Amino acid sequence: MGLAHIEGYQPVILVTGCSSGIGKALAELLWAMPQYRVVVTARASSLSALESKFSDNARFLIRALDVTDDEQIVDVVGEIYKKWRAVDIVINNAGISYRSVLEHMDEHSELHQLKTNYLGPMSLTRMVLPTMREKGFGRIINISSVSGLVAMPTMGSYSASKAALESASESLWYEMKPFGVKVSIVQPGFVHSESYRNVYYSKKAQLSESLLGPYSLYYRSITPFIEKLMKLSRTTPEEIAEKILGVIESENPPLWVPISLDAFVFNMMRRLMPHWLYYNVMFWLMPRSDEWSQKYPAFTAHEES
Secondary structure, three states, rough: HHHOOOOOOOEEEEEOOOOOHHHHHHHHHHHHHOOOOEEEEHHHEEEEEEEEOOOOOOOOHHHHHHHOOOOHHHOOOOOOOOHHHOOEEEEOOOOEEEEHHHHHHOHHHHHHHHHHHHHHHHHHHHHHHHHHHHOOOEEEEEEEHHHHHOOOOOOOHHHHHHHHHHHHHHHHHHHHHHHHHEEEEEEEHHHHHHOHOOOOOOOHHHHHHHOOOOOHHHHHHHHHHHHHHHHHHOOOOOHHHHHHHHHHHHOOOOOOOEEOHHHHHHHHHHOOOHHHHHHHHHHOOOOOOHHHHOOOOOOOOHHHH
């Protein structure tokens, strides 16, 4: 039996990226649950969003944490160990999204994306695994996205970072199973929130969106398309937080946890449709993709010769 089921024990939960969206909804949910000791985190620049709603007490802490900063990870985890001697459950929720075609990404942007969505969560996970393994109990819950499975134009680097997170999580599931540490990947689809306002653009992407260029139509099509899908989505951050709580409280949580309807649909399309059909259908589902093809037709001179 895991520590979460020992009478009187309060498992320690560490959540990253709690200033908005899913992380904030999860913080609100855990705030009202005295059976857990909780540490909610956000970057220092966003910490005021948490401090305006919560305050430190005997079982709830608010801490600054930028997951791209290894020193901050060491400091926060060290403080928790010193205070409570454990981190039983880690929820890697912190993440960012770049809106840029591959040609417009630069090294700084790529590393920023990868450090936040993959390298940072892996660093935090490595910090807590030894004690989880030694106790024979622990939970690693990584918040991914359907984009880890389904890539879209202008979102390649975001999808790559989530795919990396998912692959590493799958490997970790095998590695930790004998030690009693459970690993889960939560896959939301489009969420009804304002997070689309917080996307990043590389410098070239910013120029391309505002000026005329080969990819300008991509940005002007995909950006409002994603905003519309998020506004139309019936899936709220609060619903996802409830699902994550279900994973926390499940004795045997699944590895893969698709949450919203679109996540299920994309998963089924990817698995059941022939690849050639899937990719062509996805291309024509992209907004104004027929105009992309008309403006930049594929080079066919070799076929005519």
